Amino acid sequence: MTERRVTDAADTAPERTPAATAAPAAGEPRWLGAEEQRTWQAFLNATALLEDHLDRQLQRDAGMPHIYYGLLVHLSEAPRRRLRMTELAHDAKITRSRLSHAVARLEKYGWVRREECPSDKRGQLAVLTDDGFEMLRRSAPGHVSAVRGAIFDRLTPEQVDQLGDICRTIANGLQPASGADLPWLR
Template sequence: MTGTRWLDDREMAAWKAYLTASHLLERRVEEQLKADAGLTHAQYEILARLSAAPGRRLRMTELAHGVVVSKSGLTYQIDRLEKRGLVERSTCPSDDRGVLAVLTDRGAECLERTAPGHVAVVRELLIDLLTPGELETVTRVMSRVETATRAAAR
């Protein structure tokens, strides 16, 4: 392919390290959430975002953007959480076409039970391995990647 900027050895090493670490970390987080609460990582993120939202509710479109799933993917996850009584849907008071996802008391209790194990895994396998300066660098770099990736998807 003419014009392709192939990765040099240093760039390839960074890419491979990122891929391997992110896959292994995601797998371990999934294992912990499944074992502790029968949740996927996406489902945990939904509960956490709803818990932090005013009134423990968010519009489905806003939730999909934050959790980084498609609208149909979010609908699937909300269906599963709703069957377990962890969330419910309601109509948006300001827009009859809008749908809100609402964290139930049962969902808040599930999150409260599950969060300590989740935080322990995140600390053990990421946060506590980094210096404060490295944490700032990771935040800055990953924020730049997020911004570029979201812009490219538009």
């Protein structure tokens, strides 16, 4: 429970104003105020529901989870439809172990193949096959419809701009320093 002060049934936290959350007592966490808590919970709820919505759509229409679709997209946008496995893990923000498992499944489907990296014999490339590209081409219309229906059709153009700004601000603030213990390097 990092977002609110832990209380027992008899202890109710007072409503926190921005001033109250801005200057906590020494050693006291900056607890989320009531509106911050509502926003945080709405964010968690929306992101969980969105991921589930997209996963179900892709499972139903293409027989693959959203993470696999994302890997195919990254490969389709790469030069010659190939990326080093470490770069693909970084782009997808997943561990190399999880990527290796996902690529093994995609290989079984015939959508991806691995090749040795010509510049580094220790490295491997993930390559999007023609069958994988065709699967991506067939599944993209349903996926974009699901994304549009879940997000963009519900927002005004101003809200779309705000959402983009907010997401970029959050992502930029969370970019780890070089040398950090990054999950996609494990």
